[in-house]
Amino acid sequence: GAGVSQSPSNKVTEKGKDVELRCDPISGHTALYWYRQRLGQGLEFLIYFQGNSAPDKSGLPSDRFSAERTGESVSTLTIQRTQQEDSAVYLCASSLDQGSETQYFGPGTRLLVL
């Protein structure tokens, strides 16, 4: 079946603008994760959704970052008042449920803040 998809694949924005990044998880996967990958770095956990439970937002770096998920489908990561240090690849992953260990990643959204 289809894998995790993300859009847009690339986004260039000006400092101070808001951006929205979208993730479509694998159908039937109840767990969804967002990660940030800065150039040459590992993946940094941002937020985690599991079914209808309250999300784990403990990885969000500031209150400019927020994310929502509609049921067990699409998720949107929003960055308000973007800063240059927000430039990174934003990766989404999904897994069957919280107990499932394997996470499947999307191709990422490359964000550049000028």
Next chain:
Amino acid sequence: GENVEQHPSTLSVQEGDSAVIKCTYSDSASNYFPWYKQELGKGPQLIIDIRSNVGEKKDQRIAVTLNKTAKHFSLHITETQPEDSAVYFCAARGGRGSTLGRLYFGRGTQLTVWP
């Protein structure tokens, strides 16, 4: 929380040689250790994983070993090929409380296989 260290950051080998990447973790409750391969411009792809009740796992040219006592695990690639060139990430899955389910990643190893 969990802390994962990965070495080396870069690794160059000749085609046909073996490559070894090593990782350590800090939380003894971590119980799942995946390895991901990331090619340029793509998302990470799972290549092999190991659970804490197993010491070694092999899949064709790729093997992973786990030493729970020492809290380290390694990726071994034999008979390397140019298409193995990529960034490899190790990760550990949080095993307790608020860390449960999260993957904690190493900083990656850029593997280059020269023909």
